Amino acid sequence: MSNKPKFKLEEVRNIFYTYSGKASEIIRNLSLAGIAIVWILKTDDTQEIPQTLIYPLISFVLSLLFDLIQYLFGGVFWHYKTRDLERDDSVNPDSIDIDTDLVDNFTYVCMILKLIFMIVGHVLIMRHMVLILFPNI
Structure with missing residues (x-):
């Protein structure tokens, strides 16, 4: 006999939404923090950003994008899907079958890309800081 907990599909979805929503929030905050770090690391009072900080800045902006x-994609998808379902009189509101593969896969790819760009941005900032602290490397 197994002591593993049993879940309903709705519970599993809610757990996924909780973790993916929190991950998105953390990635967003780390990307914004990265932009702030780039601003702080500017070496002079001019408005120019050093060349070694341009790529991290672009990475953070891409992460936020x-x-x-x-x-936006998820919101637009569900807006139009809801409108279509509301206009269809044959739809049973208690049992709706929706193919969500497109929106699920697309939003998942966006989540992975924003994570990758955020990590790349911070790695490039660390590289910039190493080059400043140890210029002979």
Whole structure:
């Protein structure tokens, strides 16, 4: 006999939504923090950003862009899907069968891309800091 807990599909979905929503929030905050770090690491009072900080900045902006695309795509998809279902009189509101593969896969790819760009941005900032601290490397 197994002591593993049993879950309903709705519970599993809610767990996924909780963790993916929190991950998105953390990635967003780390990307914004990365942009702030780039701003702080500017070496002089001019508005120019050093060349070694341009790529991290672009990575953080891309991370935030994919965050926006993820939620916009999902929101637009569900808006139109809801409108179509509301207009269809043959739909049973208690039992709706919706193929969500497109939106699920697309938003998942956006989540992975924003994570990758955020990590790349922070790695490039660390590289910049190493080059400043140890210029002979």
